[in-house]
Amino acid sequence: MASSLSTTTKSIPVFITTDSLHSILSHQTLIDHFHSSLPTVSSSLCSPIRQSYAVSPTSSLLLMPSWSSSPSLPYLGVKLVTYFPLNLPGIHGSYVLFSSTSGQTLATMDGTALTLYRTACVSGLASRILSRNDSEVLVMIGAGALAPHLIRAHLAARPGLKRVIIWNRTEVKARALAEEMRGSVGGDGVEFESNGSLDEAVAMGDIVSCATNSEVALVKGERLKVGAHLDLVGSFQHSMKECDDEAIRRGRVFVDNEAALVEAGELVGAFERGVIGKGDVCGMLVELIGGEKAGRRSAEEITVFKSVGSAVVDILAAQLVYETYMKQ
Structure with a gap:
């Protein structure tokens, strides 16, 4: 999917609720999106190895960044995940999407739900x-x-x-x-x-x-x-x-x-x-x-x-x- 949205002008970042995410995504549309997009944008994406930091003997913070050099995917994104296994649920995540041309924050969404769908x-x-x-x-x-x-x-x-x-x-x-x-x-x-x-x-x-x-x-x-x-x-x-x-x-x-x-x-x-x-x-x-x-x-x-x-x-x-x- 080529991006048709301009990210060069200043805009207010949006918070996409979990309910909105569920209403937007379907497994069929995301499978189709991966099928059409992965071959064309994979070479333009930089995705460093996942970083993990111990915040206590049992808990950790993980960061998964990725950014694109392709005009069709003008984004930089980071998934932040906390792993606290003594709690239920023990994993929580947020995803933050930025413009890769201006650097401005575009959106924040539920990283846990996003991970379930994409996986x-x-x-x-x-x-x-x-x-x-x-x-x-x-x-x-x-x-x-x-x-x-x-x-x-x-x-x-x-x-x-x-x-x-x-x-x-x-x-x-x-x-x-x-x-x-x-x-x-x-x-x-x-x-x-x-x-x-x-x-x-x-x-x-x-x-x-x-x-x-x-x-x-x-x-x-x-x-x-x-x-x-x-x-x-x-x-x-x-x-x-x-x-x-x-x-x-x-x-x-x-x-x-x-x-x-x-x-x-x-x-x-x-x-x-x-x-x-x-x-x-x-x-x-x-x-x-x-x-x-x-x-x-x-x-x-x-x-x-x-x-x-x-x-x-x-x-x-x-x-x-x-x-x-x-x-x-």
Whole structure:
């Protein structure tokens, strides 16, 4: 989306409420925005490595900046995240968008909600490219704040999905999420259910999406059905992993960006154990979109997509929110 808004004149910064953000964004429109924008603006974006500062023995402040040199994306953005794990919820975020031509503040918005949308939509976009066109069963592992977004993103990417099976360590949470989704999108002909058997659920999934902080492998590669697509979202530290080595060995592995190669526990561990090498990773999301790397090559192969997030998709999501808001 090329920017049509002038940021050269002095204006009052806007505060975009969380309700407004929800009314502006849909998983379909954000997936489409990423699909069209990532190949054209990625090379013009500078996104330094995420900075983390300890503010106490248990709490930290994280900064994720990104800015563009492209006239079509005249923005500089920073996501500020606080991590206070002793509180519930333990993560809070704000996103501040500036003009990259004048430096003035343009908008502030809910960084937590923005992150939920952009994370899910990155997975949705990868699924659009890597999962089978005839996928019918989505298995959602985890029932936290990200799970409903991931479900909606996968449904947007694969409207042929007919059944969603939810598993969570606490089964009552899986049942509650199934009921919530049944009430909000069940009218579209999609069946929602929970399943207390993880192995049984995984074996049924055409798409298996994981959003947990597990440090024990949940998805066993031997349980993945032929032609499945495995979407790994949760791990961002070496101690975390949502699948075992067999899942990595059986699948063609793709990542959202290079940071996944040094941050994701599933991949770092697989590299260390010689399961695969870094050179065996088949490509990044932007390469898939642009056709530089081949995605799914057959109906039988298993694909694996691992994401850890980036400031690039933050600023693109913020762009869509801001420009849509200003046109209302």
